[in-house]
Amino acid sequence: MITSADATIASSHHEKPAEHLDERKWWMGVLSRAATHDLYALNSFIPPKDSYRLIKKPEIGTVMVEARAGGAGRRFNFGEATVTRCVVQLMSGELGFSYALGRDKGKSEQAAVIDAVLQSGDAYVKNTIFSILKTIEKKHLAAKNLQSRKAAATKVNFFTLVRGDG
Amino acid sequence: MSVAPLVPGFSDPILGSQAIFRSMLDAMAHPGTIETIDDTICGAPREIPHAGAACLLTLVDYDTPVWLASDYISIRSWLAFHTGAPEAESIDHTRFALISGQSSSPTVIDFPKGDDRYPDLSATLIVVCTSLQGGRPIRLTGPGIESEKIISPQGLHDSFWSYVRENNSQFPLGSDIILVAGHELLALPRSITCEEIG
Amino acid sequence: MYVAVKGGEAAILATHDLIAEERRGDTSVPEVTTAQISEQMKLATARVMNEGSLYDPRLAALALKQAQGDSIEAAFLVRAYRTTLPRFGSTLPLDTSEMAIRRRISATYKDLPGGQVLGPTYDYTHRLFDFALMAEGETAPAAPIASDPLESHMPRVPDILGDEGLMEAEVPPEGDPAPFDLTRDPIQFPADRDTRLQTLSRGDEGFLLGLAYSVQRGFGGNHPFAGEIRMGEVPVRFKPEELGFEIELGDITLTECQMVNQFQGSKDKPPQFTRGYGLVFGHAERKSMSMAILDRSLKNREFGESVDYPAQDEEFVLYHSDNVEAAGFVEHLKLPHYVDFQGELELIRKIRKEFDERQNELKAEKIGDAA
Numbered sequence: 001m002i003t004s005a006d007a008t009i010a011s012s013h014h015e016k017p018a019e020h021l022d023e024r025k026w027w028m029g030v031l032s033r034a035a036t037h038d039l040y041a042l043n044s045f046i047p048p049k050d051s052y053r054l055i056k057k058p059e060i061g062t063v064m065v066e067a068r069a070g071g072a073g074r075r076f077n078f079g080e081a082t083v084t085r086c087v088v089q090l091m092s093g094e095l096g097f098s099y100a101l102g103r104d105k106g107k108s109e110q111a112a113v114i115d116a117v118l119q120s121g122d123a124y125v126k127n128t129i130f131s132i133l134k135t136i137e138k139k140h141l142a143a144k145n146l147q148s149r150k151a152a153a154t155k156v157n158f159f160t161l162v163r164g165d166g
Numbered sequence: 167m168s169v170a171p172l173v174p175g176f177s178d179p180i181l182g183s184q185a186i187f188r189s190m191l192d193a194m195a196h197p198g199t200i201e202t203i204d205d206t207i208c209g210a211p212r213e214i215p216h217a218g219a220a221c222l223l224t225l226v227d228y229d230t231p232v233w234l235a236s237d238y239i240s241i242r243s244w245l246a247f248h249t250g251a252p253e254a255e256s257i258d259h260t261r262f263a264l265i266s267g268q269s270s271s272p273t274v275i276d277f278p279k280g281d282d283r284y285p286d287l288s289a290t291l292i293v294v295c296t297s298l299q300g301g302r303p304i305r306l307t308g309p310g311i312e313s314e315k316i317i318s319p320q321g322l323h324d325s326f327w328s329y330v331r332e333n334n335s336q337f338p339l340g341s342d343i344i345l346v347a348g349h350e351l352l353a354l355p356r357s358i359t360c361e362e363i364g
Numbered sequence: 365m366y367v368a369v370k371g372g373e374a375a376i377l378a379t380h381d382l383i384a385e386e387r388r389g390d391t392s393v394p395e396v397t398t399a400q401i402s403e404q405m406k407l408a409t410a411r412v413m414n415e416g417s418l419y420d421p422r423l424a425a426l427a428l429k430q431a432q433g434d435s436i437e438a439a440f441l442v443r444a445y446r447t448t449l450p451r452f453g454s455t456l457p458l459d460t461s462e463m464a465i466r467r468r469i470s471a472t473y474k475d476l477p478g479g480q481v482l483g484p485t486y487d488y489t490h491r492l493f494d495f496a497l498m499a500e501g502e503t504a505p506a507a508p509i510a511s512d513p514l515e516s517h518m519p520r521v522p523d524i525l526g527d528e529g530l531m532e533a534e535v536p537p538e539g540d541p542a543p544f545d546l547t548r549d550p551i552q553f554p555a556d557r558d559t560r561l562q563t564l565s566r567g568d569e570g571f572l573l574g575l576a577y578s579v580q581r582g583f584g585g586n587h588p589f590a591g592e593i594r595m596g597e598v599p600v601r602f603k604p605e606e607l608g609f610e611i612e613l614g615d616i617t618l619t620e621c622q623m624v625n626q627f628q629g630s631k632d633k634p635p636q637f638t639r640g641y642g643l644v645f646g647h648a649e650r651k652s653m654s655m656a657i658l659d660r661s662l663k664n665r666e667f668g669e670s671v672d673y674p675a676q677d678e679e680f681v682l683y684h685s686d687n688v689e690a691a692g693f694v695e696h697l698k699l700p701h702y703v704d705f706q707g708e709l710e711l712i713r714k715i716r717k718e719f720d721e722r723q724n725e726l727k728a729e730k731i732g733d734a735a
Contacts, residue, residue: 021609029612055172059179061450063602063613065419066457066543069557069659070534070641071520071620075457075543076558078565078643081419081600083452083613089172097607099452101600101614103420144464144597148513151466154482155514158475228451229548247606250453 031111032100056087058105086112174209175248193353198315217346226251233260267322296321308358401425410646416442471590478518521592567685576654583673591624621652
């Protein structure tokens with residue numbers, strides 16, 4: 001039976017950097033798409049406000065969205081989008097980042113703290129948060145799937161009229 | 167995974183940058199006047215004077231390439247983190263530079279001067295001194311100075327002022343200079359005339 | 365020259381209150397919420413996002429509420445707000461082939477891979493008023509749901525033609541250079557394609573529509589086909605300097621149009637179909653189509669075509685397409701021009717006097733001659 005202590009040692013010794021990065025990109029993507037109320041489930045994992053430092057208070061800014069001519073050609077500046085970002089530092093030193101479309105400062109700070117907490121190496125905490133994030137992701141994908149099925153209901157089924165024989 | 171604590175930027179980005187901008191504006195409008203930066207307004211890496219850090223945090227951003235002299239290369243990640251400022255590809259492509267007053271190469275005339283249509287595309291130079299007082303007296307005259315202003319910064323190489331004169335002779339082109347030491351700054355816009363006394 | 369006019373402060377303050385009252389209207393009627401606007405007027409908010417050049421549906425909704433629905437006034441609000449925000453950087457270029465498609469049609473191929481997905485569109489409505497919408501308590505309409513989602517593989521129509529070698533290629537120039545940014549530098553002419561596309565994407569829909577119409581009516585050399593129009597959500601990726609790796613910021617809704625135009629061919633180049641590209645925020649097909657038609661029209665320099673009509677004149681098109689700029693200049697006429705006008709008045713009086721004197725002289729001569 002693997003205890004959480006064993007899992008911690010295992011994760012710190014056997015995790016390859018590339019996998020670790022892909023994991024981080026994944027959870028940051030889920031967090032940036034999550035609605036504020038989706039993150040309430042993670043409240044118990046967020047340490048009290050006075051136990052982490054706001055390196056960058058939640059800040060609203062923009063990114064310039066680039067696109068390609070014709071979809072695949074020369075880059076052009078298409079237009080800007082609002083983005084909120086936040087950087088926090090836990091007492092243990094981990095830096096947590098959040099960059100997400102929109103102007104939700106509360107969500108930005110929460111997401112940055114979760115990002116930091118997930119880097120702290122505690123396997124139990126990580127697995128529990130992961131399962132909540134996977135639920136959030138599933139919800140998002142189900143909504144996407146439903147939209148696609150509604151669009152599919154408007155897909156044209158061309159049928160050819162075949163001249164009958166008799 | 168533990169990370170070294172970061173040197174902070176502005177304690178309040180909006181009010182802090184506005185306060186420093188105001189100080190620099192006053193310094194430019196009244197050339198040679200020393201402005202003092204409050205210690206609590208921002209953090210600063212130990213390699214550079216507090217006033218220099220404050221100027222950089224206020225002026226530079228994602229759009230403005232910054233050129234750092236080799237003495238100050240170590241602050242690059244602090245600067246990128248707090249301002250998003252990109253590193254200048256070369257001296258010719260920079261909008262802001264941080265150099266030591268003791269450096270004769272590059273010096274104030276080696277940076278972009280702007281052009282006739284866009285004189286404002288010149289580089290603004292932050293020059294690190296050892297002190298803004300106690301050095302050889304320099305007389306400043308020109309716009310913003312009623313009759314004359316005497317300044318005496320220390321830690322500038324011997325030919326600094328002849329280079330400044332060469333820079334200012336190109337008015338309206340040329341770089342604008344901010345001298346920094348400790349928590350103090352003073353400005354030398356390209357419009358002024360400077361003369362070593364004695 | 366503008367005259368400093370004093371004594372207007374009290375009057376101006378009063379206008380703030382009056383316009384707020386005007387905006388609210390009859391207080392016995394419930395106040396419109398920004399959520400209602402962003403949910404139930406998506407096509408209006410799309411227009412404000414495009415012409416304000418800022419993707420933020422709730423902000424666009426606020427702008428429309430504050431501007432009483434005036435979309436140019438709303439775009440102005442968005443542009444002004446944009447100037448107060450720090451720019452964090454540029455995203456990686458969008459990949460519209462990743463789009464979660466909600467609508468996708470082609471007028472050039474009937475049975476294209478992925479199919480004709482009509483999606484939410486007014487195209488097939490009968491343009492008859494639905495007076496039931498005037499009543500309250502509308503039951504939420506239930507759209508039919510298919511058992512399976514759309515295919516994930518929806519290749520771009522121009523790529524289908526490209527495989528045969530018949531389509532003008534869209535490839536990045538050597539080194540995939542960073543694009544020009546007209547929010548930072550003024551436009552210079554001749555303008556490159558990146559400048560033209562950035563300008564068109566924030567251009568006024570009405571202006572671009574009129575110009576596109578003129579192209580089709582013969583004031584331009586192109587006969588376009590709608591190769592593909594697609595609408596849906598695309599992920600946005602960004603690499604923060606301090607993180608050093610790219611992350612997903614979320615998704616934005618886009619409408620993309622690829623216009624396919626008649627042959628081109630010179631002694632060096634084989635005849636090919638040529639392309640026009642339109643890309644807009646939100647669901648805004650008419651704008652994306654107009655943009656694509658004009659994109660092709662403004663390629664005349666690259667194709668060695670002559671410039672005979674307004675829609676082919678890049679200065680004419682690009683300079684006048686920004687409605688916030690245009691409104692600014694047209695509406696600045698409301699500023700006091702008292703001194704200018706006094707000058708004009710004096711001049712007219714003087715010339716009129718000279719004219720009258722000359723007329724009298726001529727009359728006198730005629731009488732003299734007759735005598």
